[in-house]
Amino acid sequence: MNSGSPGAGEHTGAVDDSLDVRGITVHFGGLVALDDVSLSAAARQVTGIIGPNGAGKTTLLNVLCGFVRPQAGTIAFGGRQLSRMRPHRLARLGIARTLQGIGLFSGLTVVENVMVGATSRSRAGFWSGLLGLPRSDHDERRLRDDAMRALELVGVGEHAEAMPDTLAHGLRKRVALARALVARPRLLLLDEPASGLSDSELADLGDLMTSLAEQCTVVVIEHRMDLMMSVCQQIFVLDFGKVIAAGTPEQIQADPAVTAAYLGSDVVTSDGTEQDAAAADGASGNAARAAGQHEEASQ
Amino acid sequence: MQEFVEFTLGGVSDGVIYAAIGLSLVLIWRATRVLNYAQGGLAMFTSYIALMVINATGNYWLGFVVALAAGLVIGGVVERVVIRPAAGKPHLNTVIVTIGLLILVEGLAGIIYGSKNRSFPTPYSIVGAKIGSFDLGEGASPSAIFTAVAVLAAAGLLAVLFRYTPVGLRMRASAFSGTVAQLMGVRVGRITTLGWALAGLIGALAGMLVTPQTFLYPNSMDSIFVLGFTAAVIGGLDSPGGAIVGGLILGVLLNYVTGYVGSNLPELAGLALLILVLMFRPSGLFASTATRQV
Secondary structure, three states: OOOOOOOOOOOOOOOOOOEEEEEEEEEEOOEEEEEEEEEEEOOOOEEEEEOOOOOOHHHHHHHHOOOOOOOEEEEEEOOEEOOOOOHHHHHHOOEEEOOOOOOOOOOOOHHHHHHHHHHHHOOOOHHHHHHOOHHHHHHHHHHHHHHHHHHHHOOOHHHOOOOHHHOOHHHHHHHHHHHHHOOOOOEEEEEOOOOOOOHHHHHHHHHHHHHHOOOOEEEEEOOOHHHHHHHOOEEEEEEOOEEEEEEOHHHHHHOHHHHHHHHOHHHOOOOOOHHHHHHHHHHHHHHHHHHHHHHHHOO | OHHHHHHHHHHHHHHHHHHHHHHHHHHHHHHHOOOOOOHHHHHHHHHHHHHHHHHHHOOHHHHHHHHHHHHHHHHHHHHHHHHHHHOOOOHHHHHHHHHHHHHHHHHHHHHHHOOOOEOOOOOOOOOOEEEOOEEEEHHHOHHHHHHHHHHHHHHHHHHHHHHHOHHHHHHHHHHHOHHHHHHOOOOHHHHHHHHHHHHHHHHHHHHHHHHHHHOEOOOOOHHHHHHHHHHHHHHOOOOHHHHHHHHHHHHHHHHHHHHHHOOOOHHHHHHHHHHHHHHHOOOOOOOOOOOOOO
């Protein structure tokens, strides 16, 4: 992957593009998934959300992209209230998200998948597209060009005409990322972008995320602590639906409450080195991922 | 030899009708995962509208255009008014809703237009073509050729829409996952309405083309609907191209049955084929591994 512009868009990287979440509460029946969660993500930074499996991280992303309506709380982005907006409206405001389960359209080619991601910017109206008027034709070509550029940015340009199911996991993740980037998002929500990636792919991903943060606000959920510690400027820790800690990676690592909550009581280490923490997280990562898939399937 | 050619051409001519109905069912299936049992009934209704216009103005083509426009509008309205409220509820609800809709339109047609059989005009002659003394049969009449050209042109336009326009791309994306498409900024509700509207248009076209052979009465599209459904199932329900091929296979096969075996058998043969396909190739003759949830 090479770094570069995901498309110098009309609305990328405005300085006030900060996300402000206040008092979000979500119940599923009697289960409290999020309990008065407040956090903020500064513009042009990578903000991480970590926490043990079931802490409510994916639910929080679902609230941010409009899939789940909170019972209480407000969300503001760039000074604009987002609460109660439908997902397609949020997409048009420049909020893009990747999915844990990747979620590519299996019957569309790779480049077509990415073109759908650019659809929120497509100016072709409903009727002109239907009637195949010239502007729509022009639009189609522009969508395709934009999609190709996004694919090349994440290093999968040569697979543009392949069907997604024929690609390896890591490549499909990149396609999903390209599909989010092609919308030239102002706010990019990444749901476990590193799961299933090799170490070298992980390093590329870290570089890419850092370069993306120059263009837009990035919020990431991830289990790979090594990635989070190196990429995030700010980290929030969720546990049982509550924010239990917030701060820089250094502050988070030094917080004993985080270590206890995040690693669980069975992995308390005598010397508490960073090495142990990362290894233990890697081990719990698989179980967490499996459970995360459940969470997504129920969406 | 002459019989064989005659039966084959007649089969193609019938088959494009089944293909058109099948295509309209596929459009709806892809948009909402619903089988619209009222699709034939709606085509019957738009044919009545066309007949009224033709009788009033004496202009076949005006009636033709009005029927297609009515199909487009009725398809979209049906989706908004009766299908969408049932979305997200148990699948059986939409099945009942579409069956109820069928009963409603057939009842309405009976109340408004009466139940007698009405003859329906064709724009071109139904006299079969001959090459020298070699009779090609009704399947080669100008009317039959118009039927085939009209259906294939409609299918071709749909293919272009799907393949080469942003709206078509959104329709295909929504068919694979509405939730993810919504996340990408696609207004899935609109796309769904569009799918139903286009299906209504194709259904109205099929009604215009087949009604001259069946006469027009409130149940006139019932058996055509079953055969159109069979065509769609042969093609796999998900594939517009499959519905076209399925319709042609079915049309030719049924004409051979009628011609060589007995003229009472084609509808029975159609149903038997439907059952066989559902039993042995439930995802269609052309599907590779896709599974379908019913």
